[in-house]
Every structure is written in structure tokens, then in C-alpha cells.
Amino acid sequence: MRILAAMSGGVDSAVAAARAVDAGHEVVGVHLALSRAGGTLRTGSRGCCTIEDAMDARRVADKLGIPFYVWDFSERFRDDVIDDFVAEYQAGRTPNPCMRCNEKIKFAALLERALELGFDAVCTGHYAILRDGERGLELHRSSEEAKDQSYVLGVLTAEQLAHTYFPLGETPSKALVRAEAEARGFTVAKKPDSYDICFIPDGDTRGWLADKVGTAPGEILDREGAVVGSHDGAHAFTVGQRKGLRLGVPAPDGKPRFVLEVRPVTNTVVVGPKEALAIGELAGGRFTWAGAAPLDATTPFRCDVQVRAHADPVPAVAVVRDGELVVTPDDPLHGVAPGQTAVIYDHTRVIGQCTIDRTVSAVPAGV
Incomplete structure (x- = not known):
């Protein structure tokens, strides 16, 4: 296959690209420039897609002997991720910009361009597994539970999954990926993972929002x-x-x-009080299915629901009713906010997701 490897400059995408080359695919590396601030640099674990990251990605591509390009997606990133982030907060919601980036940038804008250029799939360093199921391709949790990233990939559709390649999904641990990177001579082998919101590298979300909206x-x-x-x-x-x-x-x-x-x-x-944070129901009108949709989503069906990237899944019942995906957990969830993403699972398989529009408290006022 012709593979476009999305290379962030981190260790995961570096090893994913290397494995794609080892598998005999025709691989081209690409780094996404998401900011037009020319002096943007990484600070330890904060920030991503910086100049430093682009240089790290290029060094890996050179070592692999594959073509490498930097594509400017800064305008699309501003419109679809940053502006959306601000608008959601102004609407009293709590957005997840990583979900929006996966949905709008890495597996929409990037994949669209890749297909236009004749590539068969986009390769990333995400920890998730694609499997052939009875009704088509399925997205599953990775074998390394602590590193599993299927939650942030819950926005992917069946069409997008058909053109996606996750070489790291079956890897038992991140430590093995780092060891492999070091054995391959990659300088990113010990590079720290990025965290927090990439466009707010100092972590001061409140101050950043105040500058944007006053x-x-x-x-x-x-x-x-x-x-x-x-x-x-x-x-x-x-x-x-x-x-x-x-x-x-x-x-x-x-x-x-x-x-x-x-x-x-x-x-x-x-x-x-803290007890009032207990949520007995959540619902969202913006929902998608990761692969084949349930045979009859208008009939309540059992699932697990996860509302944060590192939260534990909770047994629940889901149903599509009045244009919404409505999820009722067996036990109340806590601190769930409109704007967050609820991903539903059938054991390890991702069924779909919704952006939460409303929640129903499990503890009525006055109680």
C-alpha cells in the first residue's frame, strides 16, 4: 500500500512509520504545521507540532530513507479546533480539542488530501486496533490498557477506518516502543510525551480564554x-x-x-455539593458510529460508556431517541459536562460516540 505516515515528532509516530516501512509499504512522512507562530518551541512535555517536533520528525524520516514534507494546516486547525474551543467555552460547554483535532484535522483534512494524492491509508502512532468483524471493520482498544487511545479515536467513521493504519495497537507496552526506537537509533526514543492542550503550552487555560474573550x-x-x-x-x-x-x-x-x-x-x-455532580443520564445529538451501526439503535442496548480519555468504562444502556444518543449508566457518573465526548463500547470494540449536549442529575435540587 501507499502509506502517508503522520509524523508528530514523537516516539510513537516514529516507530509507527518505521513499522510501515518494514511491512513493505511505500511510505511518505508528513508533519502537520498547526501554528504560524514562527518561534513556537516545545517546553519539556508541553506543546506539540512545534518547530522542534518538525525537526525531530525529519530526522526520523531521513534515517528511514523516506520522503518527508511539512504541510501547513494552521488555518484549518484555527477554524476547526481553536475557534471551536473558544466558542464551546463561550457557550458554557467543556470541549475536548484532541477529539476535535482527530475528527477535523488528522482523519478528515489530512486523510482527504492523502486520498486525493493517491495514498491508500494514513498511518499514525495511536494505540488502537482495527479488526475485521462480521459486519465490517471494527475499532478496538489496544492491548496496552494504560496507553489505550481508542477513546480519542471514537469520532472516526467506517469510511475513515477503512483508510487508517495503526501499527502500534498490538504492542504490549510503551516501554517496548521506546526500546525499539532506541534500537533503531531514533533521537526521540526518550522524548517525553506531550500533554495538556497543545495550543496553550503554559497550561493556563483561564488566562488564555480571558485574552481571547475578555x-x-x-x-x-x-x-x-x-x-x-x-x-x-x-x-x-x-x-x-x-x-x-x-x-x-x-x-x-x-x-x-x-x-x-x-x-x-x-x-x-x-x-x-459534590453529591450533585452525580449524573444519571447524558445525551447528544451529534453522534457517529465507528464502523457498522447497531442493527436497531432505537431499541435500548447494553454497552459501556467512557467520558474521559483515562476514565474507567461504566456499564450502561444506550438508545437513539428523538434524534439523540441517550446513555443511562448503571451507576451515576460524576462531573460530566456538556461539550465532553461520551464514547460507547461493546467490550473492547468502539461502537460510537456523541458530544454531550445535556445531562440529567441523579440528585434533584433540594435533596
């Missing part, structure tokens, strides 16, 4: 509507947050309070 003083309310504090902008808060609330009125029971709801229209934040 500040607007508002009230913090309890569940009964009483004013218990003030803030400089509702966009700076997310459901489940405890720190930085600056509450002027202590809770009657003296216990900490958490953000339960963000209301952007009135610029207010609602807080309450």
Missing part, C-alpha cells in the same frame, strides 16, 4: 438561586471545578462546593 463580572449562585459569590467571566469555569471559586458565603454544612452548571446567557455559575 472578562465580564457575574454572579455565582447556589442550587436555590441565592448569590454566594462573584466571578470575572463564566467562560473560565467548568463543571466539577472546586478551586478558584472565591465564594463569599460558606455552605450551611461547611463542605466544599463544586461547579454544577455554567450559564453563559446570564453569565452565571451554579455551585453545589
